[in-house]
Amino acid sequence: MKRQNHYILNSNIALRSWMMAPYAYYIKGQRDAVGLTQEEFLLLLRCDGRQELADSELLQRMLSCNLCAPCGENAVLNDWQRLILCENRYFPSMNWEITAKCNYKCLHCFNAADNSSLGEEFSWDDCTRLMDHAQACGVNAFTITGGEPMLHPHFMEILWGIYQRGMYVEELNTNGSFITAAVLEEMKSFGCNPLMKISFDGLGHHDWLRGHKGAEETTLTAIRLCIEKGFRVKVQTNVHRLNLATILPTAELLDQLGVSEMRIIRTSEAPRWLQNSAELCEGGACLSFEDYYDAMLVFTHGYVAKEHRMQMRIWQFLDVFPTMQRYHYRPVSCGEGEYRDSLPVCGGNRKMVGVNASGELIPCLQMSGYFDKHGIRLGNVKEKELKKLLSEGAYLDEVCTCVGQLAKHNEKCQHCHWWKFCIGGCRALGLAITGDQLGEDKAKCLYFNEGYIEKTDAIFLDSGYLPIKSIKTL
Numbered sequence: 001m002k003r004q005n006h007y008i009l010n011s012n013i014a015l016r017s018w019m020m021a022p023y024a025y026y027i028k029g030q031r032d033a034v035g036l037t038q039e040e041f042l043l044l045l046r047c048d049g050r051q052e053l054a055d056s057e058l059l060q061r062m063l064s065c066n067l068c069a070p071c072g073e074n075a076v077l078n079d080w081q082r083l084i085l086c087e088n089r090y091f092p093s094m095n096w097e098i099t100a101k102c103n104y105k106c107l108h109c110f111n112a113a114d115n116s117s118l119g120e121e122f123s124w125d126d127c128t129r130l131m132d133h134a135q136a137c138g139v140n141a142f143t144i145t146g147g148e149p150m151l152h153p154h155f156m157e158i159l160w161g162i163y164q165r166g167m168y169v170e171e172l173n174t175n176g177s178f179i180t181a182a183v184l185e186e187m188k189s190f191g192c193n194p195l196m197k198i199s200f201d202g203l204g205h206h207d208w209l210r211g212h213k214g215a216e217e218t219t220l221t222a223i224r225l226c227i228e229k230g231f232r233v234k235v236q237t238n239v240h241r242l243n244l245a246t247i248l249p250t251a252e253l254l255d256q257l258g259v260s261e262m263r264i265i266r267t268s269e270a271p272r273w274l275q276n277s278a279e280l281c282e283g284g285a286c287l288s289f290e291d292y293y294d295a296m297l298v299f300t301h302g303y304v305a306k307e308h309r310m311q312m313r314i315w316q317f318l319d320v321f322p323t324m325q326r327y328h329y330r331p332v333s334c335g336e337g338e339y340r341d342s343l344p345v346c347g348g349n350r351k352m353v354g355v356n357a358s359g360e361l362i363p364c365l366q367m368s369g370y371f372d373k374h375g376i377r378l379g380n381v382k383e384k385e386l387k388k389l390l391s392e393g394a395y396l397d398e399v400c401t402c403v404g405q406l407a408k409h410n411e412k413c414q415h416c417h418w419w420k421f422c423i424g425g426c427r428a429l430g431l432a433i434t435g436d437q438l439g440e441d442k443a444k445c446l447y448f449n450e451g452y453i454e455k456t457d458a459i460f461l462d463s464g465y466l467p468i469k470s471i472k473t474l
Contacts, residue, residue: 007059008049008071014166015044015083016138018090019391025067028080031141031170032092032351044068045083049075080166086138088390089400093141093170093352094134095365098122098158100147100357104175105211120357121147124154126382130355131161133386139353141170144194145365147357150178159192169194171234175210176200176222184229195260196226197234202246203253209238220257227258234261240285244295248302255310264299265315266292268366268432289443293317293452301459316426316443318456320465327460328468331447332421335469339420341404345438346427349399353390355381361395364428401438409438418448 012028023041024033047068099121206216312320344350359382378395425441
């Protein structure tokens with residue numbers, strides 16, 4: 001029976017406090033925390049089923065927001081809901097490479113500096129330690145990746161351990177070769193239902209790029225099985241000179257299968273791919289950025305010419321939402337009036353801790369090969385507590401770099417007409433192109449200066465699609 005004047009947090013609400021973000025809460029299953037005022041936070045802290053609360057306008061507002069509810073005498077908070085005082089900066093998610101081992105030998109792998117074998121992985125003791133530390137740091141969501149993560153001997157125990165600690169797996173990156181009905185059912189048994197991000201590099205091309213005969217058939221079977229078992233699937237496809245012609249037919253097939261999203265990625269100048277692609281064709285198989293942008297315009301025009309449901313995310317270029325008939329220019333990071341000097345140079349890196357299989361903190365795991373080759377180290381979770389790495393030091397300095405610092409470092413960016421929309425572009429690309437972590441992302445210079453916003457608008461003229469941010473606002 002409900003007691004008068006006693007309240008408890010709703011079961012999907014958990015209070016958290018971080019350095020520089022002391023008043024916040026998580027909603028179960030949503031990655032990012034929501035900020036509160038001090039007054040709101042202190043009131044919700046008393047919603048523990050034990051303390052009496054006088055009626056007030058603030059309490060009524062918290063009730064109307066479904067943050068708390070009247071409760072009976074036996075109501076108690078669960079462990080996940082209880083306040084965690086985090087002695088570090090706010091990072092809601094972690095991109096965790098649990099192993100670098102893989103059953104494929106992909107020609108373009110960005111985790112390796114060359115064609116050497118990949119063998120590092122987290123021991124079980126290291127896994128449990130990192131999960132405990134992540135929980136104490138207020139991490140909420142995980143992307144699990146590799147190598148091939150399902151090759152880890154404790155793969156299922158890692159997933160279960162994350163959920164046991166009140167966190168969840170938002171995404172699982174896999175080549176699909178170990179996906180079975182039994183594996184998917186076991187994941188679902190403890191509430192693990194992540195977005196399955198499965199790599200597939202085009203009809204007729206997947207086997208050779210992945211270095212494994214039969215990989216294409218195996219991957220398509222895995223995609224079908226995931227969809228059949230109720231998992232959302234996002235397919236990640238590398239595009240380069242050798243498979244360009246197959247991208248549209250591949251997208252058509254994936255849409256027919258019921259894939260939720262397709263992400264097309266320009267195969268980048270990772271050390272391993274540069275070495276291998278030079279042996280495949282004269283001048284290498286990488287598309288120049290101009291060729292990539294032009295090819296993606298042609299592809300997108302073909303894709304929107306027919307009715308589809310699958311969302312299309314084209315790396316560093318364009319998002320297409322067919323069911324909404326909307327599109328978004330990826331290089332436009334800020335709309336009119338949104339720019340601030342204090343914005344992080346990469347919003348993704350600022351909210352997601354990247355940990356590779358050696359335990360090294362990497363701002364973006366696509367930089368792993370580059371960092372390894374150049375001996376760049378920002379901290380290691382196997383050597384130092386995560387909370388210390390996320391409260392001070394080289395890693396925090398790197399991911400908290402703001403766009404104002406970039407502008408001061410780079411005069412060309414500072415005086416560019418597009419600066420407040422571009423905010424410097426992608427730091428991984430800037431580093432790869434210039435060798436300077438605050439260097440120009442020249443791919444974005446090309447995009448804005450060569451009119452790719454107007455070119456993008458032109459291909460949607462007769463489709464009924466509208467931009468999420470109109471060029472008139474730019």
